[in-house]
Amino acid sequence: MNYKTAYITLIMLAGNLISCAQSEIPKNFKEIKIPQKNSEQTRKLNYSRNEYKVSFENNKLKVENYSSSRNSELKINNGVLKGYNHGEWGGKLLFEPNDKTKKEIEIKEGNILFLFNYNNKIYFIEGLAHLSVNEGFLYELQIDGDKFSYKKIIDFGDCPGAYTIFKDNIYVASYQNFYKIKNLKMEILYKNDFWRSLYPNSIAIKNEEKVFMGIRGGIVELNLKTKTKRLYISKV
Template sequence: MKFNLLIIIIVFNLESCLGQNDKNLISNWNTHPIPTNPDSLRKYGFSLQEWAVYEKNDSVFVVDKKELPYPQLPFKIKVKKADSRDFLGRASILNVDNGYLVGFYRGEWGGALYWVSSDGKNYYKISNHEIVQFINRGGKQYAIEGLAHLGMSEGSIIEIYKSNDRWAVSEHLKLPTAPEAIALDSQGNFIIITSKSLLRVDRNAQISFLVDKGLWYAALYPNSMVIRNNIMYAGMRAGVYHYDLITRKDSWLLPY
């Protein structure tokens, strides 16, 4: 009995040590002041490393962007030739009551939003929006869409809703610059990182600038966001941006 108990204790301690050494846990990354030196920012801008964040089992993980776990449809869609270009690019997927909303983002080459049936046999185009990310709030479906390219940066939040048993869209709010990622804070406000800024959008569609011009502007390309315990983490080139939604203090997280 004592021997078995000793084995359990050893295994537990070993697992604890392994967890503490797991560099994929953002809690094991190191905190640095926000870089302001032009040479440091230039170096980060030329980095080949793109970090992305995601949440799993109540923990925040950071991985290479290429390893970010994206949702997949459980079938292959038989696409008509006329629609084949729309189905290229990065796909975002949202499971809805009668199938899936699927958004495609192709950068300067455009994008599209489609509904796809639960078995993948039927689909129709909803709009030409360049969908960056879906989000659900209070049973309503939203998405951020837009593009930053060659000095142009624009986008919006759209609401996706059913009208006469077909999905349709309307603009919820025009954004000042192109959105890159979105999440909900503890009050149900949208927190959005754009190509330039960090925004809070309340339930009345009023925008507050948390950060007007972030260190990522025009160089570090945010790609993902997680909010955990009132802390916002945004994955981007070279590192992870950390912002406390309560104190409004920020920092720069690196694996070293």
């Protein structure tokens, strides 16, 4: 192999490495500097008409416009659990039996944000961020026939906006924090961060170094190993 061939080979290898290290972010987004709290840039993001939802589809990051849903459902053996979230006007958790001769059962009052199965048990997340109130909780739902009870597992101290389950851990993005829940023990990975008032709505995880969060006005990229963060907004 002569020097010219070796040089071309090195250039090609370097190009491949750069390509592999490129961001997952779509080309119609650009990175901007993380804004300071209460800055003009934060205000612009807060008043943005665009909210972006993130997910992985065929191992590729998908970004689309977010459409809010205040209700959640989870089918169980003999009926459907229904969670309602009406913000400052409250909400509730109901059970609607498959047997229509039976009445629905109100299990709990409160703003029910998410219902999900985890390790063969049923959990729900409740929360509210309004005026001076900013709270959120994780509950385990217990079912014995037609009887329902629940116990509080975690007090977030902040209102959750999105969650996902990745490699048997629960990740929660809240009003201003980001949590990892392992074996039902909570760890705060990012606290009092810049997305306060930007309302996280979705989390997409490729690995611990590639974690994405959809918010109002943009997309956040987190590296949970280095605890770094990046912000992207639309070029349009």
